[in-house]
Amino acid sequence: MDQELKSEGKCFYCDGYFSQAEIGKHVAKHLVQTEKGDAGKNHSNYVHIEVEANEMFLHLLVKGNSPMKTIDIFLRKIWLECCGHMSEFEHKNFKISMEHRVEEVFQPRVKIFHDYDFGTTTRVFLKARKHYQLNLKEKIMLLSRNEPLKLMCVSCKTEPAINICTVCCYQEMAFFCEKCSKKHAETCEDFADYANTPIVNSPRMGECGYTGGTIDIERDGVYKIK
Secondary structure (H helix, E strand, C coil), X not given: CCCCCCCEEECXXXXXXXXXXXXXXXXXXXHHHHHHHCCCCCCEEEEEEEEEECXXXXXXXXXXXXXXXXXXXXXXXXXXXXXXXXXXXXXXXCECCCCXXXXXXXXXXXXXXXXXXXXXXXXXXXXXXXXEEECCCCCEEXXXXXXXXXCECCCCCCCECCEEEXXXXXXXXCEEXXXXXXXXXXXXXXXXXXXXXXXXXXXCCCXXXXXXXXXXXXXXXXXXXX
């Protein structure tokens, strides 16, 4: 990819912005403080989980006794769901079912992956960071997500891209702004017919006609010039 992509995410707790390399440690500081504040209260085990797909990432806080299906459903809603495809979690040393408890699978430093769609597969990687004892009710919380990446139009190079040509992208970068999308449609019959899909903040972008998630929609859009 020609374009240099800088990935950063907003912290759920303080609204600060941090790089992909920094956000995990930053969020962990808030979780430690929250755990101390919850000492002596009725608490449950929660797991801080990092999800990555190259420059795209999520930081999740998941109740330990929840089934793995809870994470699968969340990933579908925020990043993956297009046509109701099958999905699974895998680890190189043991089998993972959707009914396994999150706290059983995600021991510290354990890394697994999740595949959605066994035809045009989108794979993301999940890593356990730490367990916390917290007084919360939610089964799953989004602690941070990468902001829309700076994908600029490859034609005019001045406007953020809003569309991708899923045919031409196999040969060259094919991200276009609205104006250049119309020009590309004049020379690419496939783009005018079926290959025009939107730029979205998801590793599923450009696959199987994926058009975006159903939660955290505000950050599922395109890069905005500030």
